[in-house]
Amino acid sequence: xxxxxxxxxxxxxxxxxxKVGELGGRLMAKxxxxxxxxxxxxxxxxxxxxxxxxxxxxxxxxxxAAERSFQAIGVDPSRVMLDEARERCADLVxxxxxxxxxxxxxxxxxxxxxxxxxxxVNNVQLWDNRPAAFHELFRxxxxxxxxxxxxxxxxxxxxELELVREAEAAGFTxxxxxxxxxxxxxxxxxxxxxxxxx
Numbered sequence: 001x002x003x004x005x006x007x008x009x010x011x012x013x014x015x016x017x018x019k020v021g022e023l024g025g026r027l028m029a030k031x032x033x034x035x036x037x038x039x040x041x042x043x044x045x046x047x048x049x050x051x052x053x054x055x056x057x058x059x060x061x062x063x064x065a066a067e068r069s070f071q072a073i074g075v076d077p078s079r080v081m082l083d084e085a086r087e088r089c090a091d092l093v094x095x096x097x098x099x100x101x102x103x104x105x106x107x108x109x110x111x112x113x114x115x116x117x118x119x120x121v122n123n124v125q126l127w128d129n130r131p132a133a134f135h136e137l138f139r140x141x142x143x144x145x146x147x148x149x150x151x152x153x154x155x156x157x158x159x160e161l162e163l164v165r166e167a168e169a170a171g172f173t174x175x176x177x178x179x180x181x182x183x184x185x186x187x188x189x190x191x192x193x194x195x196x197x198x
Contacts, residue, residue, distance in 0.1 A: 034182040035150055035189050036061035039119050042193065043148040045069035049116035052140060054105045054133075055123030059085030065119060066097045073115070075103030105133035110140040118147045122189075124163075125155040134170035144198035147172060150180065150189045160190055167194045 040061055045051045045068045056062035056074035062085055066072035072092075076082050082100050092098040103109045105120065105127045118137050127133040137147055147167070156163075160177040167175045172194035181188045 033060050035180065036121050037064055038180060038182060039121050039148050039150045039191070040064040040068065042191065043117045043119050043146055045072075045117050050114070051117045051119060052108060052110060052115040052137075054108070054118060054120040054137070055081075055126065056085050056100075057081050057122075059088035061119065061121055062098060062100075063089050063092065065117075066092045069117070071097055071099065073099045073101075073110070075101055075108050077102060077104050104128070106136050108136055108140055112139050113142045115140050116142055116145050118145070120149045122151055122155065124149050124151045125157060130158075130163075131166050131169060134166050134172070138170040138172060138196060141196045143196055145196040147192070147194040147196075149192040152187050153179065153190050154187050156190055160192075163190070163192050167192060171196070173197050 043051070043065070045065055047068070047070060049069045051065040051069045051072045053062045053065055053072055053074045055076050057076065058081060059074065062072050062074045066089065074082070074085055076085070079102070082102065086093055086100055089098040089100075093100065101109060105123070106129055118141060124130065124133075141147065149163075164175045164177060173196075175192065175194040177190055177192050179188050180191050
């Protein structure tokens with residue numbers, strides 16, 4: 001029974017797939033809306049900047065980032081989530097303000113120094129190799145670029161200090177973490193903010 005429940009949870013939220021993944025996407029869109037908005041505010045995308053959204057899920061934060069920036073690029077390994085994000089951002093996809101493709105934090109498909117901001121919400125716990133992912137995100141950010149990562153504290157399997165160390169080992173500077181309580185039934189989130197040296 002526990003194994004079946006874990007598989008269903010993974011199909012809904014961990015690696016969304018099928019009808020269960022579609023349902024998970026709808027729940028994520030509702031439950032994560034507040035933290036998605038907060039993270040985009042924290043990242044401060046400007047009208048002339050390009051934002052990379054790692055694991056955009058159903059596209060709530062992706063849409064918010066695109067509305068404030070020149071372009072937002074979403075990379076996600078789940079086709080179900082890419083389809084939901086494409087539907088949510090259909091007008092922005094049509095205008096070229098949103099681009100979506102399969103990818104992960106460690107394999108974004110971006111050129112070096114090609115984005116100004118990277119954001120990721122409730123995704124870091126799914127990165128197969130966090131140190132490699134931090135190195136990849138450092139690689140694709142321009143000098144002076146910003147990284148904002150947020151994750152439910154209960155989903156994090158390492159300490160906040162370990163996250164800071166991994167980001168610093170990749171080259172990020174001014175790395176800080178904080179807790180954000182966004183209300184409702186959603187647990188507090190750990191936020192990591194970092195920069196690429198200018």
